[in-house]
Amino acid sequence: MATLTKARIVEKLFAKNMFTKSDCARIVDTLFDLVKKSLESGEDVLISGFGKFCVREKHQRRGRNPQTGEPMVLGSRKVVTFKCSGILRDAVNEEAG
């Protein structure tokens, strides 16, 4: 299975003939960094047609180490979740036929 990486996105942007290769690399880095900064500040990121990245607060809870079965307390923390847009979800399922 093929994997799309940042390098490939940089190539695609370079193919637009708008920026130099090194500018493309920096712009793509900045782009993802801005998304990360927004999530870091607790603000969701909504990309219409793609999906929504949400920051969710997890409460402290009791858990277990699945390997040893030893009980432990998992501290409260934040997690990032992704909700796929309806457009993308339909497109992904259409390909299957």
Added chain:
Amino acid sequence: MTKSQLIEALAKAEGITLKAAETAVNVAFNSMEQALIRGDRLEIRGFGSFKVKDYDGYKGRNPKTGELIEVKSKKLPFFKVGKELKERVNGAEVKSTK
């Protein structure tokens, strides 16, 4: 933050026009969409990775009416948060208190 706010922020951070920033944002997310539609994996270091997961169909019930319904099998993009982003949303305090 919405896509248009991301475009504005990118234009400002990189000192490029809004039009140029819009192209960059569209190229990035369009190629991500296309990859997922093809069923490819996608991995952005420090941010996270996506892959399309297959979900089997199952017989469920409408929780309101109790009516039996058939839920068809489906595919959904699944996002796994990257290590750097996971740590950043939690600030410095990445403790696992025992």
